[in-house]
Structures are given as C-alpha cells and as structure tokens.
Amino acid sequence: MERDIRTVEDVLRLLDGRFPPAADHWREFYADRDRPVPFFVDKPDENLVSALDRGLVPPGGRVLDLGCGPGRNAIHLARRGFAVDAVDLSPTAVAWAGERAEAAGADVRFRCGDAFELVGHGELAGPYDLIHDSGCFHHLPPHRRVSYLALLDRALAPGGHLALTCFAAGAERSGTELSDADLYRAGDLGGGLAYTPESLRRIFADLDEVELRRMRDEPADSPHFGEPFLWAALFRSR
Numbered sequence: 419m420e421r422d423i424r425t426v427e428d429v430l431r432l433l434d435g436r437f438p439p440a441a442d443h444w445r446e447f448y449a450d451r452d453r454p455v456p457f458f459v460d461k462p463d464e465n466l467v468s469a470l471d472r473g474l475v476p477p478g479g480r481v482l483d484l485g486c487g488p489g490r491n492a493i494h495l496a497r498r499g500f501a502v503d504a505v506d507l508s509p510t511a512v513a514w515a516g517e518r519a520e521a522a523g524a525d526v527r528f529r530c531g532d533a534f535e536l537v538g539h540g541e542l543a544g545p546y547d548l549i550h551d552s553g554c555f556h557h558l559p560p561h562r563r564v565s566y567l568a569l570l571d572r573a574l575a576p577g578g579h580l581a582l583t584c585f586a587a588g589a590e591r592s593g594t595e596l597s598d599a600d601l602y603r604a605g606d607l608g609g610g611l612a613y614t615p616e617s618l619r620r621i622f623a624d625l626d627e628v629e630l631r632r633m634r635d636e637p638a639d640s641p642h643f644g645e646p647f648l649w650a651a652l653f654r655s656r
Contacts, residue, residue: 433561436605444508456645462494463552463583464634464642465650474628475579479547484533485554489515496524503542505533534565538572545575556584556610560598574655582651587612589647618651625653
C-alpha cells in the first residue's frame, strides 16, 4: 500500500497516468514525414506573421517556442531576428526541426524534453519576450493547465506576449468538446481539446487580451499556414 502523494506535482503526475503516455504518441506521430498532416508544411502560421508585421510583438527579443514540432515557426522567428529556444517532447520532431533549421541557415536552440521540467531553469530560465505555442496547449490534459500557467508565471517577461493557436469549439475538424470531467472518465484526450473564446479568456485571465480570432484559411500555395478550425490568440503579460 502506497501513500506517497505529498505535493501538487505528485497529484499532477498521478493524473498524468489517466491518459496514454504523450511521449510515445508523438514519437510515432512524427516518424512518417510524408503523412498528410496539415502542419507538417514548412511555412509559418499566418497569425504569427501578421502579428509581427503589424508590430503587435516588438522585434528582436527572446522567444520560447513550445511544442515546436518540425520547427517551422521557430525557424521563421529566428530568420526575423529573434533569439529562439524551441522545445518539443518528441526526439523525432526535434531531429527534423534541426535539419530544417540547418537547411534554412536559421540559428535556433532546440531542446527535447518536457517543457514543464525544462523551462524556467538553466539555459531555458527566461525571461522570454514571446512564448509561442502552435498546437501544444490543446493537447494537454486539463490538470496540466496548472503547469502551463506556472510556466508562464516563471518564464514570460513583464509586458511579454503569449501567442497561442489551438482548436476552436464548434469548428469542423477541430478537437473534442467533452467536458474536463468526461475526459478523465474516458481516459482519452480525443485527439486534442477544443476551446471556446470564453474558456480561453477565463484560463488566461491574468493576461491582457490583444487579439482573439479564427485563424485565416490559407490556400495551398500561400507562403503561410492557416486553418479556420483553429483559434489565433495573442495575450500580453502585465
């Protein structure tokens, strides 16, 4: 008989066990680079490019790209003069991202591992002027929002920005709309969690909303990635 839960982190790790291991999923997910996954394209998100072009995010600061995947947004940020750290749980994704960065001549520091353990310490201590997240947040189980907000608290600079792209509730091809409680009953995240604008504003209530809109639908020949089943949000720390 074990009675070893003593801290909040102990509780979070216990709840992690309600779902299949994320590292195993993402290792297999990125193994086939030719699979028809929309965000495997080698081009940045339209909302990130738009925010930079409009000056909503000041140029030249430090950036953390959470769940960087094959590195398309991290590479774009580096090519626009930002100092970029990029983290992903999948070693296959990080290896692919490194190859893309080398081919593009982009200087990005890629790290493989759990961002909740890495960020806020050592080389990834921050503070970061921009924390960018295209598709990481909506794959977190509900209890890990606590870890996510704690990461923002310790790593996002005052006046810094969070740029977030996540599944939109009510949209076709989007994530599950099961309640948080039902996700634990099912033991399955359903391919990712969909969010309403109200839920995002409630979760990130300690940040100021700069923009919250649907991502624009970009055609295949566009230089930017865009899918309308995603929210494109930009928040600023106080």
